[in-house]
Amino acid sequence: MADSGPGDAAPVTPGEFARAMAALDGFEPAPAVAVGLSGGGDSLALVLLLRHWVAERGGNLLALTVDHGLRAGSADEAAVVGTAMARLGIPHRILRWEGDKPVAGLQAAARAARHRLLADACVEAGILHLALAHHRDDQAETVLLRLARGSGTDGLAGMATVRADGAVRMIRPLLGFSHDRLLATCRAAGLEWVEDPSNHNPRFARARLRAARDLLGGEGLDGDRLCEVARRAGRARAALEQATADLLAQAATIHPEGWVTLHPAPVMAAPEEVALRALAQALAAVGGAGPVRDEALERLLGSLADGQGGTLGGCVVRMRRGAVMVAREPAAVERLLVPPGGRVLWDGRFNLRVSNRWDQPVEVAALGAAGWRKGAGRGGHSGLSDLPVPVRESLPSLWLGTEMLAIPTIGGAYGFDADGQAPMDRANFRPISPLGRPAFTVVSDRRGII
Numbered sequence: 001m002a003d004s005g006p007g008d009a010a011p012v013t014p015g016e017f018a019r020a021m022a023a024l025d026g027f028e029p030a031p032a033v034a035v036g037l038s039g040g041g042d043s044l045a046l047v048l049l050l051r052h053w054v055a056e057r058g059g060n061l062l063a064l065t066v067d068h069g070l071r072a073g074s075a076d077e078a079a080v081v082g083t084a085m086a087r088l089g090i091p092h093r094i095l096r097w098e099g100d101k102p103v104a105g106l107q108a109a110a111r112a113a114r115h116r117l118l119a120d121a122c123v124e125a126g127i128l129h130l131a132l133a134h135h136r137d138d139q140a141e142t143v144l145l146r147l148a149r150g151s152g153t154d155g156l157a158g159m160a161t162v163r164a165d166g167a168v169r170m171i172r173p174l175l176g177f178s179h180d181r182l183l184a185t186c187r188a189a190g191l192e193w194v195e196d197p198s199n200h201n202p203r204f205a206r207a208r209l210r211a212a213r214d215l216l217g218g219e220g221l222d223g224d225r226l227c228e229v230a231r232r233a234g235r236a237r238a239a240l241e242q243a244t245a246d247l248l249a250q251a252a253t254i255h256p257e258g259w260v261t262l263h264p265a266p267v268m269a270a271p272e273e274v275a276l277r278a279l280a281q282a283l284a285a286v287g288g289a290g291p292v293r294d295e296a297l298e299r300l301l302g303s304l305a306d307g308q309g310g311t312l313g314g315c316v317v318r319m320r321r322g323a324v325m326v327a328r329e330p331a332a333v334e335r336l337l338v339p340p341g342g343r344v345l346w347d348g349r350f351n352l353r354v355s356n357r358w359d360q361p362v363e364v365a366a367l368g369a370a371g372w373r374k375g376a377g378r379g380g381h382s383g384l385s386d387l388p389v390p391v392r393e394s395l396p397s398l399w400l401g402t403e404m405l406a407i408p409t410i411g412g413a414y415g416f417d418a419d420g421q422a423p424m425d426r427a428n429f430r431p432i433s434p435l436g437r438p439a440f441t442v443v444s445d446r447r448g449i450i
Contacts, residue, residue, distance in 0.1 A: 009180035011188040017049040018056075020173045024162055027129065031059040034122050035131045036114070037092070039065065039081040041193040043133040045182035046174060048189055050131060051090060063092040064121050066114045070106070077194055084191070095121055119168045128169050134159055135174040135182055140226035147229075152294075154440075157237040158230035162441040178223070237440045243270075244277040248435060252282065253323075256410050258349045258429045259391045260286055262324040268305060276301055279317075282326045284433035287314030288348030316390040328394035333366035335399075346396055350427040352408060354398065362405060367397040374404045396427050 021027070035050055037043045047063055054061045063085050067078040078094045085092035095117040102109045122130050139158045146155035163170045174182065186193055247270050251263040260282045267275050276297050283292060292313045300312050309318030309325075314332040318325055333347050338354045339361045346352040346364050354362060365371075372384075372392060384392055384407075398405040408425035 009178065009184040011185040012045065012049060012174075012177050012181050014049070014052050016177075017173065018053060020176055021053055024171050024173060026162070026169065027057075028059075029057070031057055031129065032062075032125075032127045033059065033129045033131055034062045034064055034118070034125065034127045036118050036133065037063040037065050037081060037085070038133075039077060039084075039194040040133075041183045041186050042135055042138075042174070042179060044084075044191060044193045045185040046131060046133040047085070047088070047090060048185060048191070049173075051088065061090055062121075062125055062127060063090050064095060064118055065092065066095045066097060066117050068097045068110050068113070070110065080194070093121060115170075119166060122168045123166075128167075130168050130170050132170060132172050133174055133182075134172045135177050135179055136227055137179045137223055139175050139230055140223040143226045143230050143233075153233050153236050153240065156229055156233035157440060158227075158234065160234075160441050164437075234440060240273060240277060241440050243274045244281065245436065247274055247278045248281065251278065252435060254285075254429070254435060255391075256429050257387060257391050257395060258286065258347075258431075259325065259327040259388070260435065261320075262326065264304070264319070264322075264324055267324065272301070279326075281433070281435055281437070283313035283315050283317075285431045285435045286326050286328055286349070287312075287332070288432055289313040320388055325388055325390075327388055327390040328366075330366045330368055330390060330393040333394055335363050335365040337361050338364050345430070345432070346427070347394075348432045349429060350396055351430045352396055352427040353425065354408075355425045358398075358405070360400070363399040364396050365399055366393060367395045367404075367407060368393050371397045371399075371404050371407075398425060 031054060033050055033054055035043065035047055037047055047061070050061055063081075065078045065081050067074050069075070082092045082094060097110070097113045097117065118130055122128070142158045143156055146158075149155070159172060159175065161172050161175055183193075247266060251266045253261045253263075255261065262278070262282060267278060270278070276294070279301055280292060280297055283289065296312055300310050300317060303310050304317065304319065304324055307319055309316075311317065311329055314329050316325070316327045316329050328347065328349065336344060336346055338344050338352070340354060340358045341356045342361075343351065343353045344364070347366075352364060354364070384395075387395075395407060395410070397407050406425050408427040410427055410429075
């Protein structure tokens with residue numbers, strides 16, 4: 001049920017919200033928007049504001065509620081939210097997090113599952129924009145948490161107002177509004193909301209920070225001050241990411257066999273922070289791993305400056321023919337079973353299509369030294385022998401037990417014969433973390449960057 005809350009906060013007006021949405025830009029004339037709706041006051045206020053905004057533009061709104069199944073009664077709570085949406089005339093879907101739940105890192109796992117389920121539902125519905133209800137106080141808490149963990153510029157920039165997430169554009173139009181104002185918006189509409197008990201559970205860091213809010217504010221760490229930190233750090237992050245993109249455009253070459261080379265002269269001449277970021281993005285594109293430790297990245301860049309290299313983030317990195325080679329480490333590649341005609345993202349790098357010519361599922365694995373000896377020249381791929389050994393041995397190959405069947409053709413469109421069959425096994429380099437990913441978005445209004 002709704003709590004009482006402060007009575008002097010003003011509701012967010014439709015005009016204020018329209019200006020916040022206009023600052024995000026990038027909407028079609030009749031926008032279709034999905035909103036992540038927990039049933040709490042923040043997300044309910046976002047639904048109310050979006051309903052008016054979308055209606056004025058002839059668009060559509062879809063509310064999505066994720067039932068994590070983490071406590072008794074969560075399914076009933078999701079159903080209650082659905083009933084409230086029905087009264088408001090807003091289409092609503094409930095998405096359930098199935099499967100085992102981790103004991104450690106539960107909140108992080110739940111957040112990742114929630115984002116995945118919401119994004120998949122948007123793709124299924126043909127919706128580009130996913131609105132989340134993070135607000136000014138959430139941003140302040142995020143900055144404070146990251147400050148406590150020793151984050152640098154990227155972490156202190158907080159949450160982005162706009163983030164491209166695959167086929168979905170994630171937007172946070174409420175980052176300029178306080179929690180109290182959002183609750184006031186619900187009260188003005190005569191709506192009640194559900195309070196999540198975890199918001200006050202001292203097991204979780206955010207709940208502990210909320211309990212200490214008055215104490216922190218007395219020391220100058222109030223919401224306004226922390227959001228100022230995010231604004232300034234976001235400005236710095238955007239500049240650094242633009243400089244990194246410029247460096248990669250000048251220095252990087254992407255190879256269809258799933259590796260990257262960097263021209264060393266511009267990398268070594270760049271400011272160290274920019275060079276480290278460029279190297280990290282190359283590692284992420286080829287190795288598919290998450291962020292690597294700054295110390296390890298610094299050691300690797302220093303080793304390259306000395307003409308050597310090393311392994312990091314699932315990659316082999318060394319000088320080759322006057323360039324920095326960033327190749328997948330063959331031993332880090334896992335095997336994957338794929339049915340005939342199946343299409344998968346293999347090793348986080350390749351969109352791979354297995355042809356219908358096989359009469360049973362085949363394993364896709366790194367070619368390796370043994371595969372190279374058994375099947376060099378198979379699969380219609382030319383120039384295998386000229387590839388660096390780590391690149392060659394980390395190529396996708398098809399296996400049935402210990403028998404290597406084929407090396408998929410690399411690059412080009414997937415081919416089909418007159419009967420609609422795929423006569424060739426093909427793989428296209430499409431990494432999860434592309435080398436040219438979108439930079440951190442900074443949005444400005446009359447008061448400054450938000």
